[in-house]
Amino acid sequence: MTDETVENVDVRPVNKKENRPSLFIKRTKIQPKKARGNFRRLKWIIMGVTLAIYYITPWIRWERGPGAPDQAVLVDLANERFYFFFIEIWPQEVYYITGLLIIAAISLFLVTSLFGRAWCGYSCPQTVWTDLFIFVERAVEGDRNARLRLDKAPMSASKFSKRLTKHVIWLLIGVLTGGAWIFYFADAPTLLKEIFTLEAPVIAYISVAVLTATTYVFGGFMREQVCTYMCPWPRIQGAMVDDETLTVTYHAARGEPRGPHKKNESWEGRGHCIDCNQCVAVCPMGIDIRDGLQMECITCALCIDACNDVMDKIDLPRGLIGYDTYTGQFDPAPKTKLNVRFIRPRTIAYAAILALVGSIMLIALISRSVLDVNVIRDRNPLFVTLSDGSVRNGYTVKILNKLHETRHYEITVGGLKNPRIWLETKGSGQGSLLVTVPGDSLTSVKLFIAEKANNLEEKSTDIDVIVTDLDSQQRETQDTSFKGPQK
Amino acid sequence: MSEKVEKDEISGTQTTGHEWDGIKELDTPMPRWWLWTMYGTIIWAIGYWIVMPAWPMISSYTSGFLGYSSRGVLEEELKEANAAHAADREALLKADLNKVHDNAQLYQFAVRGGKSAFAVNCSQCHGSGAQGAPGYPNLNDDDWLWGGNVDTIYQTIRYGIRSDHEDTRVGEMPAFVTSEMLDKNQVNDAAEYVLSLSGRDTDKEAAARGQAVFKENCASCHGENAKGGRDFGAPNLTDAIWFYGGDKKTILRTISKGRHGVMPAWINRLDDVTIRELTLYVHSLGGGE
Numbered sequence: 001m002t003d004e005t006v007e008n009v010d011v012r013p014v015n016k017k018e019n020r021p022s023l024f025i026k027r028t029k030i031q032p033k034k035a036r037g038n039f040r041r042l043k044w045i046i047m048g049v050t051l052a053i054y055y056i057t058p059w060i061r062w063e064r065g066p067g068a069p070d071q072a073v074l075v076d077l078a079n080e081r082f083y084f085f086f087i088e089i090w091p092q093e094v095y096y097i098t099g100l101l102i103i104a105a106i107s108l109f110l111v112t113s114l115f116g117r118a119w120c121g122y123s124c125p126q127t128v129w130t131d132l133f134i135f136v137e138r139a140v141e142g143d144r145n146a147r148l149r150l151d152k153a154p155m156s157a158s159k160f161s162k163r164l165t166k167h168v169i170w171l172l173i174g175v176l177t178g179g180a181w182i183f184y185f186a187d188a189p190t191l192l193k194e195i196f197t198l199e200a201p202v203i204a205y206i207s208v209a210v211l212t213a214t215t216y217v218f219g220g221f222m223r224e225q226v227c228t229y230m231c232p233w234p235r236i237q238g239a240m241v242d243d244e245t246l247t248v249t250y251h252a253a254r255g256e257p258r259g260p261h262k263k264n265e266s267w268e269g270r271g272h273c274i275d276c277n278q279c280v281a282v283c284p285m286g287i288d289i290r291d292g293l294q295m296e297c298i299t300c301a302l303c304i305d306a307c308n309d310v311m312d313k314i315d316l317p318r319g320l321i322g323y324d325t326y327t328g329q330f331d332p333a334p335k336t337k338l339n340v341r342f343i344r345p346r347t348i349a350y351a352a353i354l355a356l357v358g359s360i361m362l363i364a365l366i367s368r369s370v371l372d373v374n375v376i377r378d379r380n381p382l383f384v385t386l387s388d389g390s391v392r393n394g395y396t397v398k399i400l401n402k403l404h405e406t407r408h409y410e411i412t413v414g415g416l417k418n419p420r421i422w423l424e425t426k427g428s429g430q431g432s433l434l435v436t437v438p439g440d441s442l443t444s445v446k447l448f449i450a451e452k453a454n455n456l457e458e459k460s461t462d463i464d465v466i467v468t469d470l471d472s473q474q475r476e477t478q479d480t481s482f483k484g485p486q487k
Numbered sequence: 488m489s490e491k492v493e494k495d496e497i498s499g500t501q502t503t504g505h506e507w508d509g510i511k512e513l514d515t516p517m518p519r520w521w522l523w524t525m526y527g528t529i530i531w532a533i534g535y536w537i538v539m540p541a542w543p544m545i546s547s548y549t550s551g552f553l554g555y556s557s558r559g560v561l562e563e564e565l566k567e568a569n570a571a572h573a574a575d576r577e578a579l580l581k582a583d584l585n586k587v588h589d590n591a592q593l594y595q596f597a598v599r600g601g602k603s604a605f606a607v608n609c610s611q612c613h614g615s616g617a618q619g620a621p622g623y624p625n626l627n628d629d630d631w632l633w634g635g636n637v638d639t640i641y642q643t644i645r646y647g648i649r650s651d652h653e654d655t656r657v658g659e660m661p662a663f664v665t666s667e668m669l670d671k672n673q674v675n676d677a678a679e680y681v682l683s684l685s686g687r688d689t690d691k692e693a694a695a696r697g698q699a700v701f702k703e704n705c706a707s708c709h710g711e712n713a714k715g716g717r718d719f720g721a722p723n724l725t726d727a728i729w730f731y732g733g734d735k736k737t738i739l740r741t742i743s744k745g746r747h748g749v750m751p752a753w754i755n756r757l758d759d760v761t762i763r764e765l766t767l768y769v770h771s772l773g774g775g776e
Contacts, residue, residue: 024519222520229518380616384627384773387726394627394773424771448773 030286033144037305046122058183067404099361110350112240116247120298133219140166170220178211224285243326244341248299250290250321253330279303372400373467373476383483391484392450401437408470409435415463417455456484576760584637601768604761627772630728632720635776641766647752658719662745673700678738684713684725
């Protein structure tokens with residue numbers, strides 16, 4: 001046999017090397033350049049305000065009278081209370097929290113449908129803290145180019161000291177972040193003392209440690225990875241955004257075709273983008289806004305500042321990159337005025353839901369009763385026949401006194417012809433119908449009602465149990481039923 | 488896998504080759520730190536096997552260096568709870584049962600403890616709500632066979648009724664026909680009389696004859712006016728509450744064949760604290776005297 005007789009088969013291995021997809025990608029470190037401009041200024045202000053809110057809130061005092069904490073915002077887990085200025089929430093009123101969460105979610109929807117990912121770009125803690133961490137990095141190691149050089153440089157005393165300084169400050173910020181968090185859960189001045197005298201509960205130290213670690217890792221190392229891979233919100237927001245939503249965008253119609261531009265060269269027949277890549281250099285997400293709207297873009301608007309800076313230098317109108325709607329970005333003329341329809345079915349719907357939930361919450365808060373009564377009928381046995389032939393029903397009456405002082409209540413019953421009622425307080429007999437409830441607590445009493453069988457018309461009679469606050473004459477009526485034998 | 492690598496035009500990412508209605512699936516590579524996170528969880532799992540109970544063996548399991556067991560945690564918690572209640576238990580043991588009501592906290596402790604002890608030990612006969620059943624008294628009402636004050640209830644629970652304890656309560660409803668003390672006509676008359684006592688329509692002549700039978704045979708325990716006799720656990724026959732049933736058939740059966748219900752003595756089965764708790768619980772149900 002000779003070689004010529006060997007048939008050449010046209011076949012390729014299924015897992016040929018160049019066909020093998022790469023399953024994982026390494027993170028490319030992003031070294032954002034400092035941007036200057038209106039949006040950068042706005043972001044500094046928002047950072048200051050949000051951080052101030054976070055750090056100062058637990059230290060605000062709010063007088064509530066004796067027996068109650070004087071911290072304006074306090075999540076008191078041990079005593080199961082949540083205090084928010086004039087609002088005080090008990091565990092069974094957790095629906096206020098539900099309302100608050102609905103308002104927060106719908107507000108986010110509304111803002112997103114109007115201004116895109118404004119939450120992500122300006123006020124998300126991940127953005128604020130990352131911005132703070134980058135600020136520290138820049139202060140210690142210099143701006144983008146210096147940092148790139150430092151990354152490449154071999155280890156030296158100066159590099160080591162810069163790195164060390166940076167990490168120490170980052171960790172310090174982390175500790176302060178975790179440290180502020182715990183003050184929301186206990187009296188801040190007391191806890192602060194306890195923290196330093198090692199008397200604070202173990203969970204406080206654990207919380208500080210966990211938050212220090214997450215702040216340090218998320219702000220120093222993970223950064224944009226948190227937004228792109230860990231956070232579900234960017235994907236959800238796609239559903240909130242439509243053609244009329246304002247977003248950070250590159251006006252491709254005006255900018256393309258892009259290319260380097262020499263001084264005094266004509267702008268005829270070419271786009272305004274000089275391909276200087278300043279917009280990419282400042283981007284904390286490391287993307288190119290000129291590729292269009294992307295999942296990774298948090299709309300922090302720093303590329304707008306960078307591009308405006310460049311436009312000023314080359315004497316072109318600002319706004320090659322700017323806030324615009326999807327429909328507006330195809331207009332080749334430089335933007336002088338934004339033409340946005342803020343009132344759209346979507347925004348009206350969000351606003352309506354907000355108004356509705358807001359008013360329900362407001363009404364619920366205003367009419368919040370300081371007296372809660374709950375009447376639970378005995379189900380086993382449903383009723384008891386007494387030796388004189390009358391029928392007795394038992395009820396557990398729970399009286400919740402939300403005031404911070406002791407109150408006296410009287411229990412009365414309506415709906416029966418001639419009932420005999422008493423409380424099981426002394427084991428037997430006709431106890432008093434007066435109940436004393438200490439402030440800020442719940443008292444449970446056993447109520448017995450007996451009625452002659454002849455006076456009952458039905459197997460089940462609707463009755464009212466009325467609890468009256470003897471000091472304020474406030475009444476709470478609970479309807480329940482009185483069961484008897486089959487008629 | 489398709490031979491040709493197809494790249495998505497917009498993202499530049501390779502596709503998996505899958506397509507649905509013109510929508511192609513991108514094969515976006517995952518960030519590498521996800522992989523490290525997964526390795527991290529594997530290492531964590533190995534650590535977990537070492538310190539926590541993890542692997543089943545043939546007759547037991549690997550218990551782990553920390554010695555954790557959920558049963559142990561429960562025992563620990565029960566011990567703590569009992570220790571926390573030690574003072575209350577001590578106080579209840581020493582207290583005069585008639586005066587526990589004055590100490591609201593102790594009273595609540597006793598009644599709640601009694602409730603759970605009742606569910607375990609008593610509900611089988613008396614029902615979970617102590618509502619009773621024919622032959623098992625309802626403990627919620629105001630009618631008592633042996634008495635409904637704290638001391639009597641305490642005595643009843645300790646020694647039982649017709650139990651095997653020597654201090655038990657004893658009383659007997661004789662079987663008047665079986666033991667040939669009365670004939671069937673006399674029993675019928677007596678039953679008519681008993682029915683008349685709670686104000687029901689009866690054969691008046693038979694009831695009148697029955698009254699004589701009652702005086703001679705029943706009044707010694709149930710009393711002249713049939714209001715019952717607590718010394719013998721004889722029920723009140725004039726009220727609206729019936730122990731075994733108030734219809735004529737049941738009454739006839741009761742008189743003819745007798746009744747011998749038994750309640751066990753609990754003194755050797757439950758500790759004194761529990762019996763005291765049960766006493767106060769039963770007393771609190773609404774009929775306590």
